[in-house]
Amino acid sequence: MCSECGTPIAAELDYFAALGIPRRLTLDPRQLENLYHDLGRRLHPDRFAGSAAAIRNASLSATALLTRAFRTLRDPVSRGLYWLELQGEKLASDNQKVPPELAEMIFDVQETLAELRSAHGGDAAAVRDQIAASKAQVQASIGESLADLERNFARWDASVNHDADLIVQLKAILSRIAYLRTLSRDIERALEQPD
Template sequence: MGQFTMPESSEPEIMEHQHQATTKARELPMARSMCWHCQSEVTGEYLCGQCVKVQPLSKDLDYFACFQLPRLLNIDEQQLEQTFYELSRTFHPDFYSTKDESEKAISLGNSAFLNAAYRTLKDPIQRAEYLIRLEAGAVKDIRSNPPADLFEEVLELQEDLETFRQRAPQGASPDLEDLRTKLQDERERLEKRQAKMEESLQSQFKQWDQLQARTPLPDQAREEKNSILRGMQEILSNRTYVRNMVNDLLETTG
């Protein structure tokens, strides 16, 4: 399967929601309200206004806030990249090679956080998994589980894979080639199933973004929000399992 991509949003409410976030001042929550070096007040700037020392990012800062983005799944990727390079120029450790050890450590920590945030938000699947962890309060990665309707077929498929691995070292045979063909057919079927899951994900992503554009959420929308989160989590869990099976089949049968 090719890389999962997001369609561009044309929803005016969602675009306005993104615009409001991009017009905010370039300030990030910092770890301290006072500069660690000169003790001047720091109100959000990542460089102290008095001594121009780099400030450590707050541990409470999430990836979306880091890039001045709302918690949407169809984000402004141009803004993401632009902000990433802007902050990279501020935090990159190479620019602090002649500074004291405190500034070196702060720039290294800020840069590592920035790189992790960028990698996560740039990938639609990782972005969705991260948002679910934020919104649902989960601290662990989403576990992969087989779709309920494929459970018995998956068990049979795993048995066939194990049989193929055991027979392959013995050399080619008609039975082995028949099994290879069967497994390749199963792989194609799973790839189609994965594609359908990704279509369902795109629909869920659109619903989420539309809901966020209605902020502040009315009480009746909170259950809708939780329902979308549960739906996305289930699809992502199933997709990860199916994707791993597809990769296993590719690696085993060629």
């Protein structure tokens, strides 16, 4: 959008630029939402219904970009992943070793889920209880990792020389969340199955 007259301009912007905010990892969700609504109103295609075709199209694509930007940046995990991409980093590069304690937990829970699929009657009920306990444990672990992620975001934003170690840690935390979310999804699916 033109800062002088408010006319939408077609441009390739990254999501931070689309919202007019610095490329920082720490974001205030309320501020982000306000910006999104404010910009959304000002760029809304209805306001340019009588304008030239180029401006109408620019308004449409700017609104679409704004929505994608907001959806990606409001969630800390997708924001972190997107930010890594902007840094030219990939989550999976040099990052395929699963920490042993996490792997152990994943294999334990997955094996219990497999047990549930073959258990019947009273056995199934006992296995379900065990899985419910694992579910709580996995949820708590996801919560801890999200808090860890926010701390790491703040650390990166505050660092002047942008230590590469922080990126390694960031990738490790994001990976951990990805493994835990997959596990959590598998638990949900297993519990939905009737006995």
